[in-house]
Amino acid sequence: EPVEVTIGTGVEATGPLQVLGVPGQVNLDYAATAPCARAAADAVAELLPWYGSVHRGAGALSRRSTLAYERARQDVGDFLGVRPDDSVVFTRNTTDALNLLARALPPGTRVVTFAAEHHANLLPWPTGAVRLPVPDSAGAAVRAVDAALRELRRGSGGEAPILVAVTGASNVTGECWPIADLARIAHRHDARIALDAAQLAPHAELDVTALAVDYVAVSGHKLYAPFGIGVLAGRADWLDAAPPYLAGGGATLGVGPATHDVRWVDGPGRHEAGTPNLLGAVALAAVCNALAEADRAALYADEQALLARLRSGLAGLPDVVELRTFAVDAPRVGIVSFVVAGRDSAEVAADLAQHWQIGLRDGLFCAHPLARRLLTEAADRSGRRDLPPTALRASIGLGSTAAHVDRLLAALASLATPR
Numbered sequence: 001e002p003v004e005v006t007i008g009t010g011v012e013a014t015g016p017l018q019v020l021g022v023p024g025q026v027n028l029d030y031a032a033t034a035p036c037a038r039a040a041a042d043a044v045a046e047l048l049p050w051y052g053s054v055h056r057g058a059g060a061l062s063r064r065s066t067l068a069y070e071r072a073r074q075d076v077g078d079f080l081g082v083r084p085d086d087s088v089v090f091t092r093n094t095t096d097a098l099n100l101l102a103r104a105l106p107p108g109t110r111v112v113t114f115a116a117e118h119h120a121n122l123l124p125w126p127t128g129a130v131r132l133p134v135p136d137s138a139g140a141a142v143r144a145v146d147a148a149l150r151e152l153r154r155g156s157g158g159e160a161p162i163l164v165a166v167t168g169a170s171n172v173t174g175e176c177w178p179i180a181d182l183a184r185i186a187h188r189h190d191a192r193i194a195l196d197a198a199q200l201a202p203h204a205e206l207d208v209t210a211l212a213v214d215y216v217a218v219s220g221h222k223l224y225a226p227f228g229i230g231v232l233a234g235r236a237d238w239l240d241a242a243p244p245y246l247a248g249g250g251a252t253l254g255v256g257p258a259t260h261d262v263r264w265v266d267g268p269g270r271h272e273a274g275t276p277n278l279l280g281a282v283a284l285a286a287v288c289n290a291l292a293e294a295d296r297a298a299l300y301a302d303e304q305a306l307l308a309r310l311r312s313g314l315a316g317l318p319d320v321v322e323l324r325t326f327a328v329d330a331p332r333v334g335i336v337s338f339v340v341a342g343r344d345s346a347e348v349a350a351d352l353a354q355h356w357q358i359g360l361r362d363g364l365f366c367a368h369p370l371a372r373r374l375l376t377e378a379a380d381r382s383g384r385r386d387l388p389p390t391a392l393r394a395s396i397g398l399g400s401t402a403a404h405v406d407r408l409l410a411a412l413a414s415l416a417t418p419r
C-alpha cells in the first residue's frame with residue numbers, strides 16, 4: 001500500500017525547478033539519479049513535434065534542431081562559467097566525459113588523483129597515474145597534491161604535461177573538496193586540473209572561470225535532466241589536437257579513398273561523431289537556465305537545513321554510524337552515507353523500500369577504495385565491531401522535504417537493533 005507523504009518545508013522549488021515524482025514514494029537517491037525537473041520535461045515536450053536531424057539537412061526542422069542544439073551548448077557552457085575559447089563537448093554522462101578527456105591527453109601526460117574518487121575518475125586514466133591516499137582534511141588534500149606535483153616535476157615527469165583529476169563533492173560523503181586551492185597549486189606547478197562535478201553541479205553554483213579549473217565534467221541525469229546527456233567542457237587545445245573520441249560522420253571535414261585520408265574538424269564536433277542527442281542537450285540546457293535564474297543561495301540554504309536535520313537525526317540513533325573523510329562540520333552537499341550496526345545494508349535498504357516506500361542506495365557506491373576505507377575508519381571511531389561491510393546512502397535535492405527526512409529517521413529508528 002503506498003503511504004501518503006506529507007509535503008513539509010524543504011527544498012521546495014516551484015515552477016521550472018519543480019521535480020516530477022511519484023506520490024507516496026520517498027526518493028532519497030538523488031546522488032544516483034535525480035528526478036526530472038519540469039523545465040526539462042517542458043523543453044522535451046515542446047521539441048518532440050518538430051525535431052529533425054542535427055547538423056545535417058537543409059529542411060526547416062533540421063535547421064531549427066541544429067540551432068537548438070548549438071543554443072543548448074552555449075547555455076550549458078554559460079551555466080558552467082566556461083571561458084570564451086573553451087570547448088563544450090556533449091557526452092553521454094560524466095563517465096563518458098572523463099573517458100574522453102583521458103583519451104585526449106597529450107602523449108606522456110602524468111595524472112594525479114585521489115583514492116577517494118568515484119570509479120569514473122579513477123579508472124579511465126593511463127597506467128602510471130598517481131593515486132594519492134584518501135586525505136583526512138581539505139588542507140591535507142592540498143598538501144598532498146603539492147607534494148606529488150613537486151615530486152613529479154623533480155623526477156622523470158620533468159616537463160611532461162600533468163593533469164590533476166579531482167571531485168568537486170564526494171558521491172559517498174557529500175563532502176566538498178577545496179577546488180580553488182587545488183587549482184592554484186596545480187597551476188603553480190604548471191599542471192592542469194579536471195573537476196568531476198557530477199555531484200557538485202546539482203547542488204552548488206559552479207564557475208569554471210572563477211575556480212580556474214581547466215576541465216569540468218557533469219551528468220544530465222544528476223542535474224534534473226534525463227539520461228544520456230553529459231558534458232566535458234574546458235581548454236580546447238588538447239581536445240582539438242587529440243584523435244576523435246568517436247570516429248564517424250559529423251566529425252570529419254573530408255574523407256578520401258585511402259584509409260588514412262581523413263581530415264577531422266576542430267571544436268566540439270571532433271568528439272561528437274554520430275547523430276547527437278538533441279533532446280538530452282535541450283533538456284539539460286533548460287534545467288541549467290532555470291537554475292541560473294533561480295535564487296541558488298536560497299536553494300542551497302534550504303538544502304543545508306534539510307541535510308543538518310538528516311545528519312543530526314542520524315547522530316541521535318545509537319546504532320547508526322556516519323561515514324566521513326573530513327571533520328564533522330566540513331562543508332558538504334546533500335549526501336550522507338552511514339551504516340546501521342548489526343544490520344546488513346542491503347537488507348535495510350530492502351526493508352526501507354518495502355515497508356516505508358523509501359528509495360535509497362546501498363553498497364560501495366562505485367567508489368570502492370574510499371567506501372572501504374571509510375567503513376574501517378567508522379569502525380575505529382565508533383568502537384563497534386558489528387558494522388556491515390557495505391553502507392547506505394541518503395541523498396537529497398530539489399523537492400526533498402523535512403517529511404521525507406523524518407520518514408527515513410523514523411524508519412531507521414524502528415529498524416535499528418535494540419541495544
Ligand code: PMP
Nearest residue numbers: 093094095118120171198199219
Ligand atoms: N563522478 C561522481 C562523483 C559520481 O557520483 C558519478 C555517478 N555516481 C559519476 C562520476 C559517474 O556519473 P555517470 O554514471 O552519470 O557517468
